[in-house]
Amino acid sequence: MATNSESNSPSSKARIYAPLGPNQARFIEILPSDDDDQSVSCLLRTAELTPDLHYAALSYVWGDPKVTRDILVNGHILPVTTNLACALWYFRKGGFPRHDNTEKIRLLWVDAICINQEDTPERSHQVTLMGTIFGNASSVFSWLEDPGLRHLDAVFPVIREFLSMVGSISQPRNRDADERHTGMGRAILDWLVSEPERLKPLAKLSRCTYWTRIWIVQEMALAKSPVEHWFICGHDSITFREIALFDAAILNIFGLFLCSEINISTVMRRMLWRVVHMMVQDVIEKILFAVEDEMGIMRIDGKDKFVNSYIERASSVPPMLSQLNLETIINKHNLSDSVFLFGKIAVVGLHTSATDPRDMVYAVLSIVSSDIIPDYTKSVRDVYLDALLRDAMEDTVGAYLQFSGLGHNMENEHDLPSWLPDLTKSTSWHDPSFKIGQLSRPKLLEGVRLREPEMVNRGILLIQGAACGSIKHIKRIPRLCREFGKMIYQLCIDYLVDWVIPGETTTGIRQIMFKRPLQALLTALCWDGLNDDVSHFEDSRGIHLPRLSWTFLNILLFGGNVLSEDERRDARRRLKLPWGVRLEGFMANCFVDVRRVVYRSCDNWEQFNFLVRRVEGNAVLFQTYDGRLGSGPSGTKLGDIVCAVDGTPSPILLRKDKLQENGSSHLVHVGVCFVVGLLDEKPAEMVKRGELEIETFEIH
Incomplete structure (x- = not known):
């Protein structure tokens, strides 16, 4: 019997695997055994991928490649992951599932065994055939786990x-x-x-x-x-x-x-x-x-x-x-293919992961129309850029910017441009579903004549847009915690003290209440574009609040109860509240005219949880030099520039980075952001009125 050292040697691999033709694949035939303790043994068969070939294809999770069991392939030891070894053991003992009226299956395609994983050219070519292999298979077996x-x-x-x-x-x-x-x-x-x-x-x-x-x-x-x-x-x-x-x-x-x-x-x-x-x-x-x-x-x-x-x-x-x-x-439909490869990859990437980052592209090639040929000799950066260039940039650049940015504080281990998403990290973003939902919204510069975006030097994005201001102040939104109501209440106090209150007189305090500044704060806290949850409407009966605003109002009305006496005194001092003005009343009226609010009967606990889900924890509130309030990713910094650029439904943040020898600096993409009121002001119309100026941004 072969030794473990033999199983890992090149000569052992050479004895197992013979070269394949352009339309050939290998399949295994599991040999029977009455000894359950005996290692699984199988024969490797090579066959042309013809429509009449009867076989099954196995879909499974590899698992930890360092934790393996030995099986025998053509009499030679081959280590496979424990999950695969378990599946093969059960198939040997109980056979393959099938219906009574179907032909018995003998051949099984398993990627880890049927592809020589150490032969990079073979591996690349076989990946191009996987769509055919699974599409022609008589059955597909999804092995869940042991x-x-x-x-x-x-x-x-x-x-x-x-x-x-x-x-x-x-x-x-x-x-x-x-x-x-x-x-x-x-x-x-x-x-x-x-x-x-x-x-x-x-x-x-x-x-x-x-x-x-x-x-x-x-x-x-x-x-x-x-x-x-x-x-x-x-x-x-x-x-x-x-x-x-x-x-x-x-x-x-x-x-x-x-x-x-x-x-x-x-x-x-x-x-x-x-x-x-x-x-x-x-x-x-x-x-x-x-x-x-x-x-x-x-x-x-x-x-x-x-x-x-x-x-x-x-x-x-x-x-x-x-x-x-x-x-x-349950019926079949002729459903259209996704137009954009990178968009399909991005959606899939939100739910899955891959051991090899290049598989975030290669694993979906069989389900979209693409002329990309898998090549595992290429770097991750080149594979992602190939996927990008497959689509027209003017159609998909908004998606790239929605899914990328240095402001997410993720390690750039693949040396990707700041505007190109790292698909292996998409599942760790703070709210990926928000970014997908925003893609269907109208573009900020819709109707403005702009040059098409282009990529130069395999990494620099040239895109036109308009700067809408730069960040003067930032304030971090704390991570969600058990004392969520208190956290929101303190955040409101900090916002009013640091960014809103202009003076110390009683008249100034009343003017602040009439401006309802906390409406803008709630909108910035819940920046997913669902305005129906924060917008008020008024009729003859009074002001009607949607559920999100109603919950926020209740925190303002009763949140003071969670503060200690010292915290309440400190809040009144910082807000410069005169004698006779109650803390809770002042806070609530900074949001809405409480006297005119129509009472809403609801499950307070359910509404509170709804607000918790909507607030973006660990994000950043910011204020621009012209007084605009907004929120952005956790890595937002002072001086970042709010921009409306071609093809995007949301403003983005750009940052001057790395001063060059000639004294110039280039821009990097920080991430998407939200600015209260900017969508209502319609940047496209502001450009046409001359309030914003179109320029070309060079983003590295």
Whole structure:
């Protein structure tokens, strides 16, 4: 038998791997064994990738490459990661999952074994074939993990039994049948939540590390059919079709309680079912995380494995829960390809990670139209720039700037330009979903004639725009903490004292209240563009506050109670409040005319949590020299320049950096920012009126 040292030697690799032709791939055939303790042994087969080749492709997480087990390939030892070794062991013992009417599968494609990982040219070429390999596979096997870790296999019987119960519900045709239908839905809910062991596996499934690997995007998306896409854990398995039916049923039954009469029992069931639905949706979204629109439809080269408009179906009266009706929900669509490669990569990168940073690009090439050829001899910087140049810069430069910037204080280990996103870091950004949502907003300089942005010297971005001011003051927003209300209250006091209060007289204090300066502060704190949550409207009854403003007002009215007596005295001293002016009244009236506010009945705890989620912790408040209030990333510094540039829906911050020998300095991108009132003033119109001047920024 070969030794461990032999398994890692070049000569051992050479004996295992023979050269491949341009359209060839290797496959393994697992050899049977009656000895469970014996290492897995397999034969390596080479075959042309023809449409009639019958095989399965394995999708799995590599795991730690330093923790391995030995298997035998053509009689030679090959170390593989423990997760793969576990999958092969279960396949040897129990075989591959299949339907009764399908041909038995003998050949399996596994990247770690079928590609010589030490042969860089082969590895690059085989990556170009992965779309064909998974697209032509008779079945795709998604190996989740070793069942001994978290017993994920326990979720499969729950899903199957649930679908069996749903399938027994007949289609309603009259009011009496509708009531019976609703009763059955309640019975299914009661069954699902009556035993904690039925729900726990769902939560564990959503936390499975399988969903974090970027390669699963194309591996799952390219599967021929949801019926032949198997999710496997140990000896048990379930198809994608069954998982999608499960989710559709969950949402349909939830619709029953939306449509039924309101009473305490219904409300409790509705709340409970919502929790169940959110848990299932967490799993489904991880399976289909390359979503591009609000309907949750994955658009990848005509391959769609999700549900079209099942949200509307679920809320209709009454939902149809027969197995036949559920099957009609799961249908195929000819869905358009993403126009921009880098945009697709950025969306995928928000949810996944890769061991090799270059795979953040290469792992999605099979699901977008691209002429990029994987080349693992290139640097990360060159691979990302290649992806950038594949698109027209005038169409996508806004996305680059939304996802990048030195202000996020992340290490630039790949020597990327400040304006180019590091896709391996996107999951650690403070609020990546905000950046995606902003891309659909109108561009700041829409309608202004500008030169198209261009890249020079493989790294310098030349883009036109207008400077809107530079930063004079900054104030850091503390990280979220247990005393959130007190933190917000103290921040409001600091803001008023440091940036707002102009004088010491009573008249000045009243004038400050009438200006309502804390409205601007709340807008800057919650800078995701959802103005409906902070904008007030007024009618004959008074001022109506949306939920975010209402919660903020309650903190101002009662937040003083969380201050100690010494803190209250210090606050009054700093604010220079005269005798007779209450601290809480002053703070609240700096936000809105409290006497005219229409009372809003709401769950204060729910609204408080809503505000907590909306405030960007660890960000920076800033004030420009012309008095504009804004907020930006945590690395914002004094002197940073607020700019409206071509193709962006939000202003960005630029910084003069690295003084050159000739006395000049270049600009670097800090990140996107928000400036209160700037969108309302419309920078494009300000340019046309001559208030802002167009210039060319050279960003390194």
